Amino acid sequence: MTTRRKFLSASITASAAAMMGLSSKANQKTIDNYKSTTVIKPLIISTWHHGIAANEAAWQVLIQNGSALDAVEAGVRVTESDPTITSVGYGGSPDSDGHVTLDACIMDHLGNAGSVAFLENIMHPVSVARKVMELTPHVMLVGDGALMFALENGFEKENLLTPEAERKWREWLNKREDVPQKINEQYHDTIGMLAIDTNGNLSGACSTSGVSYKYRGRVGDSPIIGAGLFVDNEVGAASATGLGEAIIKIAGSHLIVELMRQGDSPKAACKIAVERILKKQKITKQLDAAFIAVNKAGETGAFALRKGFQYALYQNNENRLIDCDFLIE
Ligand code: ASP
Numbered sequence: 001m002t003t004r005r006k007f008l009s010a011s012i013t014a015s016a017a018a019m020m021g022l023s024s025k026a027n028q029k030t031i032d033n034y035k036s037t038t039v040i041k042p043l044i045i046s047t048w049h050h051g052i053a054a055n056e057a058a059w060q061v062l063i064q065n066g067s068a069l070d071a072v073e074a075g076v077r078v079t080e081s082d083p084t085i086t087s088v089g090y091g092g093s094p095d096s097d098g099h100v101t102l103d104a105c106i107m108d109h110l111g112n113a114g115s116v117a118f119l120e121n122i123m124h125p126v127s128v129a130r131k132v133m134e135l136t137p138h139v140m141l142v143g144d145g146a147l148m149f150a151l152e153n154g155f156e157k158e159n160l161l162t163p164e165a166e167r168k169w170r171e172w173l174n175k176r177e178d179v180p181q182k183i184n185e186q187y188h189d190t191i192g193m194l195a196i197d198t199n200g201n202l203s204g205a206c207s208t209s210g211v212s213y214k215y216r217g218r219v220g221d222s223p224i225i226g227a228g229l230f231v232d233n234e235v236g237a238a239s240a241t242g243l244g245e246a247i248i249k250i251a252g253s254h255l256i257v258e259l260m261r262q263g264d265s266p267k268a269a270c271k272i273a274v275e276r277i278l279k280k281q282k283i284t285k286q287l288d289a290a291f292i293a294v295n296k297a298g299e300t301g302a303f304a305l306r307k308g309f310q311y312a313l314y315q316n317n318e319n320r321l322i323d324c325d326f327l328i329e
Contacts, residue, residue, distance in 0.1 A: 040200040042068075043315040045292050045300050046075065046193035047206075047241045050085050051312030052321055054078045058195055059314050068195040068203035069108045069130075076104070076126040076205045079191040083162045087189035090123055091162045092209025094169050095216045100160040103208050103223040104129045105140075109201035109233035115140040117223040121157045122150045126207045129223070139225060172213055190222050192229060192239030194294045202294070204229045204237045210244065220244025226254035236260045236296055238270070242289030242305065250276045256293050266293035267301025267325075274305050274327055290324060303327075 042062040044055045058075030062068070080089030087093065094100045104125035105115035114133025116125050117140065128150045132141050141149050151157065161169075190208035197203075206229050208222040221227035221244035228244070230253035231237040238256035240247045247253075252273050259269035270291040277289055290304035292311050302311045304326040313320050 040196065040198060041298060041316065042071075042196055042198050043294065043298055043300065043313070044071065044075065044193060044195045045294055045302075045314075046312050047191055047239065047290070047292055047309075048189050049310055049312070049321055050079050050082065050088070050189070050191060051193065052319055053082070054191055054193060055312050055314040055319050058193065059319070062195065062197055065198050067199075068197040068201050069106070071195045071197065072193045072203050072205040073106065073126055073130055075193050075195075076191050076207045077124050080104075080124050080126060080207055083164075085189070085191075086165060086168075086212070087209055088191050088207050089125070089209065090158070090160045091165055092160065093165055093212035094161055094209075095218070096213045097216050098161070098166070098169055099216065100165070100209055101216070102160075103210055103219055103228075104206060105223045105225060105229050106130050106133060106203070106205040107225060107229055107231040107237075108133070108203045109231065111232070113139050113225045115223040115225060116142065116146040116150075117219045118143040118217060119146040119150065121147065121160060122155050123158050123160065124155070126205050128153070128155060129205070140223065142219070169213065190220075190228070190241040192222075192241055192292060194231070194237040194239055194292060196294065196298055200296070202231050202233050202237045202296070204231045204239055206239050221247035221252065224248055226251045228253060230254040230257045232257050232261070234261075234296065236266065236294055238266075238273075238291055238293040240289065240291050241309070243287050246277050246281055246287055246289050249281060252277075252289070252291060256291055260293065260295050265301055266295050266299055267303060269293055270301055270303035271325075271327075274303050277305060278327060290326075 054075035058071040061071040083091030102125040107113040114129040192206040194204040227248045238253040256269040290309040292302045304324045309324040
């Protein structure tokens with residue numbers, strides 16, 4: 001006999017499916033996950049080992065019932081101002097001409113997005129991206145325009161080239177390597193961060209100095225909504241790290257969110273995105289890419305093209321660095 005409780009549960013499941021924009025055929029897996037999360041628990045997932053420190057700051061926001069948006073901004077700012085991280089913000093590797101140029105973006109649970117690319121001399125591009133989102137009718141500002149906007153909004157000009165980054169750049173210059181540069185772990189490590197807050201809302205952000213010694217003017221995936229980051233509060237969110245060109249060509253983060261909408265788990269969706277790169281693009285030794293994702297039910301996952309990618313997950317009061325599964329040894 002169908003009990004009243006079962007009936008109610010079925011109705012709730014159906015309306016949850018409708019709210020999440022899922023097709024009836026594909027939704028069961030995601031709905032099951034959704035049902036299993038009776039109480040919404042905050043969580044943060046971010047890329048690479050530097051995600052651990054970034055997660056700590058983001059967690060402080062979430063446990064005080066702060067928004068996922070505030071959390072991801074606070075988290076990413078930690079990485080941006082750490083001079084020991086040579087792939088993001090202050091201390092980031094410069095372009096081939098010695099200028100540090102930064103890309104960042106942010107997206108909230110309402111689908112609002114802001115982004116900056118090729119921005120120089122500003123310590124916290126993620127915060128400028130947020131201002132673009134909140135104060136302008138635009139999504140993206142680049143180069144001098146992004147800098148002008150940042151200065152107009154109270155950001156200060158700073159020299160982001162640390163003596164150590166300059167020393168390494170000069171060493172590279174002496175070796176006279178060609179551009180575009182090889183991509184490997186040493187040369188890239190964007191911070192991408194996704195969070196769910198206590199209201200169950202999702203937001204994400206990412207920030208990078210891009211591929212080391214890149215050609216002046218080159219912009220990667222990280223400030224491109226749909227490539228380096230995508231958030232759909234009804235379904236989930238995804239973010240990327242690795243060779244930006246490869247990620248842009250498959251609209252990686254958007255692809256993953258759409259796969260989750262069809263019922264794939266976050267990990268399965270990330271794996272399909274990596275396989276898509278493998279199938280569609282010429283795989284050189286230099287090509288690497290990895291994705292992180294979270295769905296509305298609070299299920300997380302990641303997948304990398306190559307061995308070595310790690311991501312940081314803060315959940316249930318525990319902040320862990322996790323070795324990611326991969327396709328190629
Ligand atoms: N995705 C970044 C870019 O291509 C690099 C990285 O993730 O490390 O600019």
